[in-house]
Amino acid sequence: MTMPATQCLIRLHQEHHSLEDYQGGVPRWCSGCGDNAILAAIQRVCRDEDLRPEKTMFVSGIGCSSRLPHYMKTYGFHGIHGRAFPVAEGIKMARPDLHVFVNTGDGDCCSIGAAHWIHAIRYNMNMTVMLHDNHVYGLTKKQASPTSPLGLKSNTTPRGSQLAALNPLSVTLGVQNVSFVAQAVDWVPEVMYDIMSAAFRHRGFSFVRIIQRCPEFLPKMFEPWLHDPQKTLLLSHKDGLQISAGLSKTYRNQQEHDPSNIDRAREIASLEDPLPVGILYRNPQVPCYEDLRHPAQMRTPEFIRAGFEAELDKVTVWPDQDAQTQRAA
Amino acid sequence: MNDTLTADSGVGRKTSPTRETKKAVALAEHIVEVISDSGEGAQRCGQSLAAIAARMGNGIWTTEIIPAEIQPPARSVAGASGIRIRMGSRRVTNGGDETDVVVAFNEQVLLGRVQAGELKQGCTILLESMWREHRDPKIVASYAKVVDALANDGYRVCEVPLERECLTLVSDPRRGKNMFVLGMLCNIYSLDLKLGHEQIGRIFGKKDEKVIKSNQQLLDAGWQWAERNLDFKYRIPATRSAEPQIVVNGNTAIALGVLASGMEICAMYPITPATSASHFLSDVFERVGGIVHQAEDEIAACAFAIGASYAGKCAVTISSGPGISLKQEAIGLAVMAEIPLVVVNVQRGGPSTGQPTKVEQGDLLQACFGSHGDAPKVVIAPSSIEDCFYSIITARKIAETFNMVVVVLSDASLATAQQPFPRPRFSEDWLAPPVDQSPVPEGAKPYDWDPVTGLIRRFVPGQPGGMHTLTGLAHDRLSHVAYDPANNEEGLRHRSLKLAALQKTLKTPPVFGDPEGDMLVVGWGSTKGAIEEAVERLRAEGRKVSSLHLQFIQPMPSGIREIMQRFRQVIVVEANWSDSLEDQIIDESNRRYSALAMILRARTLVDIDCWSEARGQPIKPGAICAVVRERMKHGGTQQ
Ligand SMILES: Cc1ncc(C[n+]2csc(CCOP(=O)(O)OP(=O)(O)O)c2C)c(N)n1
Numbered sequence: 001m002t003m004p005a006t007q008c009l010i011r012l013h014q015e016h017h018s019l020e021d022y023q024g025g026v027p028r029w030c031s032g033c034g035d036n037a038i039l040a041a042i043q044r045v046c047r048d049e050d051l052r053p054e055k056t057m058f059v060s061g062i063g064c065s066s067r068l069p070h071y072m073k074t075y076g077f078h079g080i081h082g083r084a085f086p087v088a089e090g091i092k093m094a095r096p097d098l099h100v101f102v103n104t105g106d107g108d109c110c111s112i113g114a115a116h117w118i119h120a121i122r123y124n125m126n127m128t129v130m131l132h133d134n135h136v137y138g139l140t141k142k143q144a145s146p147t148s149p150l151g152l153k154s155n156t157t158p159r160g161s162q163l164a165a166l167n168p169l170s171v172t173l174g175v176q177n178v179s180f181v182a183q184a185v186d187w188v189p190e191v192m193y194d195i196m197s198a199a200f201r202h203r204g205f206s207f208v209r210i211i212q213r214c215p216e217f218l219p220k221m222f223e224p225w226l227h228d229p230q231k232t233l234l235l236s237h238k239d240g241l242q243i244s245a246g247l248s249k250t251y252r253n254q255q256e257h258d259p260s261n262i263d264r265a266r267e268i269a270s271l272e273d274p275l276p277v278g279i280l281y282r283n284p285q286v287p288c289y290e291d292l293r294h295p296a297q298m299r300t301p302e303f304i305r306a307g308f309e310a311e312l313d314k315v316t317v318w319p320d321q322d323a324q325t326q327r328a329a
Numbered sequence: 330m331n332d333t334l335t336a337d338s339g340v341g342r343k344t345s346p347t348r349e350t351k352k353a354v355a356l357a358e359h360i361v362e363v364i365s366d367s368g369e370g371a372q373r374c375g376q377s378l379a380a381i382a383a384r385m386g387n388g389i390w391t392t393e394i395i396p397a398e399i400q401p402p403a404r405s406v407a408g409a410s411g412i413r414i415r416m417g418s419r420r421v422t423n424g425g426d427e428t429d430v431v432v433a434f435n436e437q438v439l440l441g442r443v444q445a446g447e448l449k450q451g452c453t454i455l456l457e458s459m460w461r462e463h464r465d466p467k468i469v470a471s472y473a474k475v476v477d478a479l480a481n482d483g484y485r486v487c488e489v490p491l492e493r494e495c496l497t498l499v500s501d502p503r504r505g506k507n508m509f510v511l512g513m514l515c516n517i518y519s520l521d522l523k524l525g526h527e528q529i530g531r532i533f534g535k536k537d538e539k540v541i542k543s544n545q546q547l548l549d550a551g552w553q554w555a556e557r558n559l560d561f562k563y564r565i566p567a568t569r570s571a572e573p574q575i576v577v578n579g580n581t582a583i584a585l586g587v588l589a590s591g592m593e594i595c596a597m598y599p600i601t602p603a604t605s606a607s608h609f610l611s612d613v614f615e616r617v618g619g620i621v622h623q624a625e626d627e628i629a630a631c632a633f634a635i636g637a638s639y640a641g642k643c644a645v646t647i648s649s650g651p652g653i654s655l656k657q658e659a660i661g662l663a664v665m666a667e668i669p670l671v672v673v674n675v676q677r678g679g680p681s682t683g684q685p686t687k688v689e690q691g692d693l694l695q696a697c698f699g700s701h702g703d704a705p706k707v708v709i710a711p712s713s714i715e716d717c718f719y720s721i722i723t724a725r726k727i728a729e730t731f732n733m734v735v736v737v738l739s740d741a742s743l744a745t746a747q748q749p750f751p752r753p754r755f756s757e758d759w760l761a762p763p764v765d766q767s768p769v770p771e772g773a774k775p776y777d778w779d780p781v782t783g784l785i786r787r788f789v790p791g792q793p794g795g796m797h798t799l800t801g802l803a804h805d806r807l808s809h810v811a812y813d814p815a816n817n818e819e820g821l822r823h824r825s826l827k828l829a830a831l832q833k834t835l836k837t838p839p840v841f842g843d844p845e846g847d848m849l850v851v852g853w854g855s856t857k858g859a860i861e862e863a864v865e866r867l868r869a870e871g872r873k874v875s876s877l878h879l880q881f882i883q884p885m886p887s888g889i890r891e892i893m894q895r896f897r898q899v900i901v902v903e904a905n906w907s908d909s910l911e912d913q914i915i916d917e918s919n920r921r922y923s924a925l926a927m928i929l930r931a932r933t934l935v936d937i938d939c940w941s942e943a944r945g946q947p948i949k950p951g952a953i954c955a956v957v958r959e960r961m962k963h964g965g966t967q968q
């Protein structure tokens with residue numbers, strides 16, 4: 001807190017971070033798990049944005065995906081199932097100076113934490129959210145999740161799930177104050193990186209749904225998309241993703257989409273085949289809750305004392321009338 | 330109809346025309362209540378009376394009378410809404426027993442209070458008489474019947490033409506009656522009318538001069554009417570304190586405590602009877618740079634507060650029973666990860682939605698043992714309005730020093746009761762320190778538990794070199810997930826040791842009365858005033874009764890067992906459920922003791938008896954006296 005300005009400047013000059021500055025323990029995910037790719041992408045974002053590790057915060061709930069903070073060398077908060085959003089909101093409210101990232105699973109976010117998800121969109125606090133959507137509960141060993149496709153056989157739905165999948169993009173785009181929605185797939189890391197960078201740079205609640213492979217429990221789930229690039233629709237725009245020539249060779253199914261167009265974003269969100277990848281919506285004008293709530297004045301002890309005494313004055317019985325009139329004068 | 334004044338004459342039959350001769354009878358204390366249908370302003374009237382009496386230097390304690398429904402039908406027995414004010418020459422510590430003087434705006438709400446046994450036998454009733462001339466003959470008949478019955482039962486019923494008198498001054502008497510009544514009560518209790526005028530100025534301060542004037546006229550008219558028509562007058566001698574006093578209710582005191590503790594963030598979700606604390610905070614907190622966050626639910630409120638606390642700004646979450654149940658999982662996280670957190674539980678009747686507006690001390694066990702696994706947390710219970718204020722400051726301090734969850738157990742009775750206490754003198758020591766952003770020393774670990782006290786030095790985001798991932802999973806000193814048996818027990822041990830370390834700093838609470846005797850009454854929380862008053866009365870009867878009140882319930886200070894051993898009998902008195910041995914199938918082998926009795930029996934191995942009541946009302950000193958007398962009769966020996 002009390003670092004002299006000169007020292008700060010020196011620090012700023014000195015600090016150029018490498019990937020290692022963000023790499024924590026060795027990830028314990030299954031090999032081939034899409035979470036590994038998400039981790040690699042976000043570590044690159046941190047490095048390229050040159051974030052100070054001590055000012056960077058990864059918050060998660062519970063699930064395979066929520067283990068990600070342990071593999072970062074920043075501050076991390078691996079909390080309880082479904083409550084990553086409110087924890088992250090409390091952190092951001094108390095400390096707007098921190099860069100806050102949230103990692104959450106489809107069970108964590110869309111099931112147990114669904115209420116918080118809806119309201120987090122509405123609060124629009126400045127944080128970058130990665131929804132690791134593997135369409136299944138990984139950590140608890142293969143139960144249906146809200147995003148499981150209809151008919152998915154799992155340990156809790158041995159004869160196939162009975163309900164249609166919830167679409168996290170449509171839901172998010174349906175909530176007031178939505179300000180950033182994107183979709184990535186773990187098997188196209190280049191695009192995932194670009195999307196995460198854009199998400200980080202957006203000031204507000206940046207929601208990135210990442211289709212994430214769970215080879216352990218759903219080894220074949222995304223094969224059609226892996227084998228047929230035509231089943232992926234890349235969204236490009238001068239205000240959105242710019243797609244490299246190399247990538248364009250493989251992914252030829254592309255569409256110009258202006259991320260400021262929410263109606264079109266909602267149409268795209270409901271596409272299942274081809275699967276849209278890119279930035280669906282961005283609106284930098286939506287106010288952030290922490291900005292609306294933060295006091296203009298520094299909270300000095302004198303300031304607090306003055307406010308406190310003023311409140312007491314309203315409810316005080318003074319020993320004698322004279323003293324009261326004196327104070328009033 | 331001995332003492333009954335008739336409305337028709339407008340003037341009491343028994344009142345003599347020479348007013349000057351009306352002598353004010355000096356009283357040590359009196360209990361007055363003002364009751365009406367909801368929305369007729371009885372509470373405002375009573376609160377103003379209390380404020381005026383407090384400014385005169387009287388001791389006061391107010392108790393709100395809240396109907397069970399939000400919009401009960403008009404003129405219904407269950408719809409009594411209002412306030413009870415106990416005024417005394419000395420400091421008043423509780424609501425007392427039955428009412429001495431009641432002002433009722435209709436006979437039905439009055440009947441409700443009579444049936445509830447809240448009125449003293451033969452007490453004075455000032456009753457709105459407009460119903461006698463009502464268009465509906467059924468109402469007229471009902472009114473007459475109640476008046477006659479009450480008079481026959483020996484109550485002194487004075488019919489007061491409130492409506493008619495107010496109509497001479499205002500067009501809508503429903504909005505002015507309460508100030509007319511305030512004037513009457515000022516007269517009856519010989520209170521300074523000037524203070525009444527000032528009080529009105531305060532209430533309507535934001536409105537225009539005309540409103541203030543008109544209400545002051547009503548006040549004067551009420552005073553005059555009582556002066557001319559009533560044949561009694563009282564005086565409760567008052568001594569003004571040499572120190573400035575503040576008059577607030579418990580929830581406001583809690584909110585002021587939050588303000589003074591330097592906490593910056595309060596996360597909450599509305600729930601009766603806790604909400605008014607957050608209302609007050611929402612209004613004043615932001616003026617000192619604080620934030621009240623109304624979360625989407627209690628789980629989010631608790632998690633939000635935990636996030637803020639973790640990030641370096643100890644936060645508070647305020648709720649009541651059902652909301653606290655929702656917070657329990659997150660409370661466990663704060664315990665496990667050692668994040669400071671202040672949780673205020675303004676208890677209400679339970680289980681489930683229970684009795685939202687009513688008092689009960691039903692959450693002691695969930696406060697101590699709530700959340701899953703072994704989740705040691707600090708539990709403190711304020712026992713007065715003043716305590717509500719200071720306990721928050723203490724709670725914040727303990728939470729941050731020990732990195733623990735501190736639960737503050739208030740209740741619906743403290744929440745709405747008003748009692749003056751010395752104006753706090755602000756101290757900068759109360760405030761939270763600024764967020765530590767200094768670099769973490771080389772080699773320091775986030776959970777470097779002190780082997781003796783279990784204390785750690787927490788690393789806060791922003792501190793260079795302190796990066797680690799906090800987790801609710803079992804972890805080692807580096808905050809790495811660790812499931813091995815030794816590590817798990819190491820964490821459990823150190824989190825538990827912190828309670829012992831705090832306990833070592835606590836003083837044995839003082840005994841009220843002699844340090845030894847025949848009966849020790851033990852209580853916690855809002856019952857303190859009633860218990861101590863009961864002890865005084867019993868001692869005046871020559872009984873060797875004392876009491877002990879616990880502020881810290883977890884950890885519990887040492888020396889409690891030794892105190893108990895100096896008494897032949899020990900009884901816990903609290904406002905929650907316990908089985909009665911009089912029930913046919915209840916015996917010592919299945920009897921469920923009240924919450925504190927259960928804890929104390931386990932901790933002290935003393936054969937402690939208990940008596941509890943969960944009627945949704947503050948326990949009365951008279952009720953405690955009766956129980957103690959009865960239990961003393963049966964003797965009871967104690968090892
Ligand atoms: C309150 C609570 N309920 C249930 C669990 C068990 N649980 C842990 S993770 C999880 C679901 C994980 O699925 P998801 O969020 O999709 O994450 P994934 O493991 O697939 O990454 C469940 C049900 C828990 N830890 N806490």
Ligand code: SF4
Nearest residue numbers: 030033064138214216
């Ligand atoms: S179970 Fe699935 S989601 Fe979990 S680590 Fe393995 S592959 Fe990844």
